[in-house]
Structure formats: structure tokens, C-alpha cells
Amino acid sequence: MIKVALSGINGRMGQMLLKAVLAAPDMELSAALGHSGSSAIGKDAGVPSGITTGVTVTDDIESLRDCDVLIDFSRPEATLTYLPVCAASGTAVVIGTTGFTAEEKKTLEAASESVPVLLAPNTSLGVNAVFKLIEEAARLLSDVDVEIFEMHHRNKVDAPSGTALEMGRRVAQARGQNFDEVAVLSREGHTGPRKNGTIGFAALRGGDVVGKHTVIFAGTGEQVEITHNSTTREGYAQGALTAARFLSTKDKGYYSMSDVLGASR
Numbered sequence: 001m002i003k004v005a006l007s008g009i010n011g012r013m014g015q016m017l018l019k020a021v022l023a024a025p026d027m028e029l030s031a032a033l034g035h036s037g038s039s040a041i042g043k044d045a046g047v048p049s050g051i052t053t054g055v056t057v058t059d060d061i062e063s064l065r066d067c068d069v070l071i072d073f074s075r076p077e078a079t080l081t082y083l084p085v086c087a088a089s090g091t092a093v094v095i096g097t098t099g100f101t102a103e104e105k106k107t108l109e110a111a112s113e114s115v116p117v118l119l120a121p122n123t124s125l126g127v128n129a130v131f132k133l134i135e136e137a138a139r140l141l142s143d144v145d146v147e148i149f150e151m152h153h154r155n156k157v158d159a160p161s162g163t164a165l166e167m168g169r170r171v172a173q174a175r176g177q178n179f180d181e182v183a184v185l186s187r188e189g190h191t192g193p194r195k196n197g198t199i200g201f202a203a204l205r206g207g208d209v210v211g212k213h214t215v216i217f218a219g220t221g222e223q224v225e226i227t228h229n230s231t232t233r234e235g236y237a238q239g240a241l242t243a244a245r246f247l248s249t250k251d252k253g254y255y256s257m258s259d260v261l262g263a264s265r
């Protein structure tokens with residue numbers, strides 16, 4: 001049995017993952033982490049979903065020591081507090097949390113010198129297939145303008161989404177560009193004409209939209225649009241469990257969903 005810890009347990013993904021882990025025949029829920037001050041601390045991990053798990057939510061990061069894998073869908077500041085304990089105790093980490101700075105990502109990578117760490121802005125099978133389609137389109141349509149649109153529910157706190165940023169990185173990489181030099185993360189005011197070779201982003205927030213991403217390849221007289229639409233969070237949860245199973249067989253190292261799905265980047 002793979003002993004799984006879940007962080008962000010009180011959240012939308014935390015509860016979706018909880019149900020997926022409880023249903024998985026090869027996994028057992030060993031720890032459930034919330035942040036100190038959270039209303040969930042001291043209660044059963046299943047309370048928000050109306051189920052009893054027998055696991056109490058804790059803010060004690062030492063509880064990670066007895067686990068094989070942490071699946072983390074929380075906030076960057078939380079993830080960064082879990083990593084040192086995981087690195088010291090050999091607990092692998094699947095990170096679905098988004099919104100890390102470039103500096104913070106270096107810290108994630110450094111932890112992978114001690115334990116297996118997988119960072120995935122999107123764990124769904126469909127989105128990871130779309131990443132590949134985008135790379136191919138970016139190569140085939142190498143001169144057209146690329147704009148990336150994403151829409152999420154009203155409670156999402158980071159923008160553009162981690163998935164949209166990864167899509168932009170894939171386009172830039174396929175075209176031999178430096179993403180940070182060509183990304184236009186938002187626009188307002190008198191922007192002037194579009195600069196050739198840039199990759200533009202638009203982030204919309206509203207309602208209960210689970211997650212929608214479209215990459216638009218806009219040429220002259222024609223546009224190609226590649227869209228992924230998540231209608232439930234189940235795909236993210238199942239992808240995260242597949243990643244946890246993968247990491248439980250690995251030694252230290254920095255992994256992505258491409259490694260899990262067997263597709264080279």
C-alpha cells in the first residue's frame with residue numbers, strides 16, 4: 001500500500017483527492033494537512049464532503065515523515081514549508097499547486113536532489129496531450145501570432161493559470177524563444193500594435209468554471225484554436241494519483257507529467 005499524505009485538504013482539490021485516494025485499492029490515507037488557523041484542524045479530513053475517514057486534519061508537518069508520497073494542492077507558501085520535512089524523511093512529493101515564482105521553483109528542484117519531486121501545473125491526461133499538440137502546431141505555424149486564453153472559477157487566486165503559462169512555455173520552446181522575453185502576461189491602455197513573436201495571455205474569472213484553456217494561432221485570413229475544457233476536477237485527481245504511483249517507484253529526481261505519461265518533452 002502507498003501511504004499518501006494530502007495537503008490543502010480543506011480545498012476543492014484536497015477533497016477531490018481525498019475521495020480518489022479512499023477509492024484506490026493500492027493507497028491509504030496516512031496524513032491530512034491543513035494550515036494553522038484553518039477551521040479544518042482537529043476535525044476528520046472528510047468533514048467538508050460529509051464522509052468519515054478516521055484521519056484527523058493536522059498542521060503538524062512532522063506527520064509527513066511516516067508517508068510515502070505527499071500530494072500537494074495548496075498554496076506556494078505552504079508547499080515550501082512541507083519540502084524540507086519530505087526531503088529529510090524520504091517522502092516523495094507530487095506538486096499540483098500553481099503560482100510559484102522562478103526563485104521558488106529552484107527550491108522545489110533543489111529538494112529533488114534528496115527525494116522524487118514532480119511539478120505539474122495540470123495533472124489531467126487531456127491537458128498533457130494538448131501540450132504536445134500545441135508544440136507541434138507552434139512548429140508548423142511558426143510565424144503566426146499566438147494568444148492564450150484561460151477561464152477559471154471566481155475563487156482562483158493566481159493568474160495567468162499555471163497551465164496557461166506552461167502552454168506559453170511550450171510554444172516558446174518549440175520556436176526557440178526565451179519565454180520570459182516574449183510573454184505578454186496582460187494588456188491595458190494604449191498598448192500600440194502587437195509586437196511580432198510575442199505570446200499574449202488573457203485570464204478570465206467567473207462562476208464555477210473548472211478550467212478552460214485555448215491557444216489561438218492567429219494568422220492572416222485564418223486562425224487555429226486548440227481548446228481544453230475541464231468539466232470536473234476528477235481528471236486532475238486521477239492524474240495526481242497516477243503521478244504518486246509513478247514517484248513511489250522512483251529514486252530522487254525532478255519529474256513532470258511527461259515522464260509519468262511516457263512522452264518525452
Ligand SMILES: NC(=O)C1=CN([C@@H]2O[C@H](COP(=O)(O)OP(=O)(O)OC[C@H]3O[C@@H](n4cnc5c(N)ncnc54)[C@H](OP(=O)(O)O)[C@@H]3O)[C@@H](O)[C@H]2O)C=CC1
Pocket residue numbers: 007008009010011012013014034035036038039040073074075077078095096097098099120121122123124162236
Ligand atoms: N495541477 C493541477 O492539475 C491543478 C492545480 N490546481 C492548483 O491547486 C491549488 C489548490 O487549488 P484549489 O483546491 O482549487 O484551491 P482551494 O482554495 O480550494 O484550496 C486551497 C487549500 O489550501 C489551503 N491553504 C490556503 N492557504 C494556505 C497556507 N498558507 N498554508 C497551508 N494551506 C493553505 C486552504 O485551506 P483552508 O480552506 O482551510 O483555508 C485550502 O485547503 C491551486 O494552486 C490551484 O491552481 C488546481 C486544480 C488542478
Ligand SMILES: O=C(O)C1=N[C@H](C(=O)O)C[C@H](O)C1
Pocket residue numbers: 098121122152153156157160161162163164210211212
Ligand atoms: O485553480 C484551478 O482551479 C486550476 N489551477 C491549475 C492552473 O493554474 O493551471 C490547473 C487547472 O487549470 C485548475
